[in-house]
Amino acid sequence: MIDLHFHSYYSDGIYSPKDLVKKLKENSFNFVSLTDHNTIDGVEEFLKEGKKVRLKLLSGVEIYTNYQNKNFHLLGYGFDLKNKELNRVLKELQAQRIPRVKKAIKILQNEGWEINEKEVFNTESSYLGLVHLANPLVKHPKNWERIKKDFNWFEGKIIPITEIIVKYFIRNKKSICPETEISIEQAIKLIKSAGGQSVLAHPGQQLFWKDDNLIFELQKMGLDGVEAISSHHSWQEIEHWQKVAKELGLIITAGSDFHGDLPKEWGFPISSQWEYFTPTTKLNL
Ligand SMILES: [Zn+2]
Ligand SMILES: [Zn+2]
Known part of the structure; x- marks a missing residue:
């Protein structure tokens, strides 16, 4: 199984690269890439551990970018991990x-949430995600009481962390902790x-x-491929973005964006994202 889009605890994923490799092997993946947000700190460990169990691997990263006032996630594959400029830019985005x-912590404290810098920064992550702000909100009993009330919680009801993030961190469509980005070019x-x-991710x-021609503009800048087969896409979208990529001669990749x-009730266990389709993509990476 091919899946070139995974996150580890070096950004906002749950697993260490080593544990992720174990999980991937158990779930019969054979060609994979770790693509953490704005960091490649976990890639060496991922490649080392993956080789031990004979996975086919690519170095990877997912960079937050913008173009024409829109945010895009750009996946990079097969690059030199030691490249100076790449490392410099990523370190800068992290800083x-x-x-x-x-x-963002100050904003939340002012609103009466129990959250402090120490617990948020107590992580392996080189690039902190919104989930690092959401975790203390859920963990602290006083916060939890407040969340339960806001969400009309009842015994057995699951409040997804994604909904907590949207409810408390997004104000007028803007995040209280925006990602650091560079231009997509x-x-x-x-x-x-x-x-x-x-x-181009998902x-x-x-x-x-109707934005198809934007892909063409990105191709002129040097874009090599499109993640047409994504768990974020509907069937129609998978069809559509494959068609666009084929017409332009771009590589088609597949990614689950597993964090x-x-x-189970959320519907996103690791293998189920792939039960709907078998990637038949030819990758010339
Ligand atoms: Zn993404
Ligand atoms: Zn991702």
Whole structure:
């Protein structure tokens, strides 16, 4: 099974790269890539552990980018992990994230939430996600009482962490802790100059079908592929983005965007995302 989109605890995933590899092997994956947000700190461990169990592997990353006032996630594959410029830019994005996280903590404290910097930053993560702000909210009993009330909780009801994030961190469609980004053109060129290939992640999340020509513009900048087969896409979207990629001669990739096991009731256990389709994609990466 091919899946080139996983997260570890070096960004906002749950598992260490080592445990993730174990999980992937158990679930019969054979060609995989770790693509943490704005960091490649887990990739070496992932490649090392993956090789031991004979997985086919690619170095990977998912960079937060923007283009024409829209946010895009750009996947990079097969680049040199030691590339200086790539490492420099990622370290900078990570450093810029810290004051934003601190600011968000202040906002939440002012609103009466029990949350402190120490517990948020007590993590392996090189690039903190919104989940690092959401966890203390759920864990603290006083916070939990408040959440239960806000969500009209009853015994047995599950409140997804994603809904907590949307309810408390998104204000007027803007996050209280925005991601740090570079332009998509810079990111495409960065990956290329590090010897890798770039792929637009889950285009269906950011684009409508009428935005097809935007893919062509990105291709002119050097984009190599489109993650047409994504768990974020509907069947129609999978069809559509494959068609667009084929017409332009772009690589088609497949990715689950797995961050960790979630309660079964949410419908996202690791293998079920793949029961709906078998990737038949030919990858010339
Ligand atoms: Zn993404
Ligand atoms: Zn992702």
